[in-house]
Amino acid sequence: MSEQKLQSQTVQTTGHAWDGDLQEYNNPLPVWWVYTFYVTVAFAIIYWIIYPSWPFGKGWIGGLSSITYVNSDGETKTHSWNTRALLMEKLNKADAEQKPYFDKVASMSYEQIAKDPDMNGFILSAGKALFSDNCAPCHQQGGQGKIGFFPNLTDDDWLYGGTYAKINETITNGRHGYMPTFSEVLSPEQIDDLANYVASLSGIGHDAAKAAAGNTLFHSDTAACYYCHGADAKGRQVIGSANLTDKVWLWADVPGADTAEGKVAAIRTVISNGLNKGVMPTWGGRLSAEQIKVLTVYVHELGGGQ
Ligand code: HEC
Numbered sequence: 297m298s299e300q301k302l303q304s305q306t307v308q309t310t311g312h313a314w315d316g317d318l319q320e321y322n323n324p325l326p327v328w329w330v331y332t333f334y335v336t337v338a339f340a341i342i343y344w345i346i347y348p349s350w351p352f353g354k355g356w357i358g359g360l361s362s363i364t365y366v367n368s369d370g371e372t373k374t375h376s377w378n379t380r381a382l383l384m385e386k387l388n389k390a391d392a393e394q395k396p397y398f399d400k401v402a403s404m405s406y407e408q409i410a411k412d413p414d415m416n417g418f419i420l421s422a423g424k425a426l427f428s429d430n431c432a433p434c435h436q437q438g439g440q441g442k443i444g445f446f447p448n449l450t451d452d453d454w455l456y457g458g459t460y461a462k463i464n465e466t467i468t469n470g471r472h473g474y475m476p477t478f479s480e481v482l483s484p485e486q487i488d489d490l491a492n493y494v495a496s497l498s499g500i501g502h503d504a505a506k507a508a509a510g511n512t513l514f515h516s517d518t519a520a521c522y523y524c525h526g527a528d529a530k531g532r533q534v535i536g537s538a539n540l541t542d543k544v545w546l547w548a549d550v551p552g553a554d555t556a557e558g559k560v561a562a563i564r565t566v567i568s569n570g571l572n573k574g575v576m577p578t579w580g581g582r583l584s585a586e587q588i589k590v591l592t593v594y595v596h597e598l599g600g601g602q
């Protein structure tokens with residue numbers, strides 16, 4: 297009791313007592329703490345004035361700071377500070393930095409672009425970004441494609457042609473390869489003969505007698521393969537019919553089969569079922585002419601452009 301009295305004489309208490317003798321000291325707050333507190337209050341008030349902070353009706357109070365940007369429709373908008381407007385502003389800035397390059401792309405020929413080291417650097421970075429955003433989901437990040445689904449763009453084998461003009465046409469207008477179903481027109485034996493003939497064209501193990509019969513069928517009007525793939529079976533780029541002699545396969549999973557029989561069977565499946573799933577989307581309305589030109593040079597450089 298005497299000790300408590302001593303303390304209450306040296307240190308001020310709040311004057312309240314709980315449970316009879318429980319008291320609370322009334323020490324002043326440390327100065328540094330008080331000033332830090334004032335600073336945070338001042339910061340909050342300034343923040344409220346400048347940035348959006350308080351809900352108001354169905355919206356909020358926007359604050360004094362604003363961001364002006366050009367939206368995707370080309371309209372100039374001013375909006376109170378928000379992260380979406382901030383992103384638009386950053387994109388506008390990036391576009392402005394790229395614009396001189398895109399202007400140059402528009403005015404230069406493909407050959408000039410490919411030869412210009414400065415432009416080449418731009419094609420590599422801008423082309424890669426455009427390719428990642430729009431093309432990689434199908435053609436894969438490196439453009440290597442996926443057998444049975446999307447063609448490889450890094451080889452020098454082209455369904456529709458590998459010149460700048462043809463690649464540009466492919467990207468702008470899209471492509472849709474079509475080969476009819478033969479299971480209803482030809483007998484299983486005929487299809488097997490044809491598969492053996494096609495296998496023979498790229499050096500896959502085959503039955504020579506069947507391949508000879510297939511050769512005749514291929515060039516006959518019964519099967520009419522030659523009509524689309526050409527008498528030399530090298531394909532016609534106007535319709536994107538595959539070159540059947542080049543050891544490059546997109547639809548028939550020949551590389552995936554271990555045995556010669558498996559490879560022939562993969563070819564048989566394609567001939568039986570036909571093809572209608574190769575759809576390359578149209579980019580004409582979605583990307584600008586300059587973006588497509590950048591992608592054309594990029595894709596041309598990925599593989600053996602022609
Ligand atoms: C109407 C035209 C047409 C006819 C007729 C046709 N094809 Fe095709 N064929 C195509 C096209 C186009 C493709 C490529 C499709 C694509 O890329 O979307 C193709 C692809 C193929 C493939 C796949 C090649 C690969 O890379 O995987 C084989 C094999 C094939 N044809 C064999 C034949 C045989 C054998 C016949 C005759 C029975 C035949 N085709 C008749 C148009 C035709």
Ligand code: HEC
Pocket residue numbers: 427430431432433434435445446447449453454455456457458463466467471472473474536573574575576577579591595
């Ligand atoms: C939805 C999947 C898909 C997307 C996305 C896509 N492609 Fe394709 N692309 C295909 C398919 C499938 C084919 C083959 C069409 C055929 O054979 O009929 C193809 C074919 C091509 C070809 C022709 C290859 C040849 O051998 O002639 C080029 C070039 C090409 N794409 C480039 C691009 C570029 C550049 C982009 C991005 C702007 C892109 N593709 C986006 C699916 C896609």
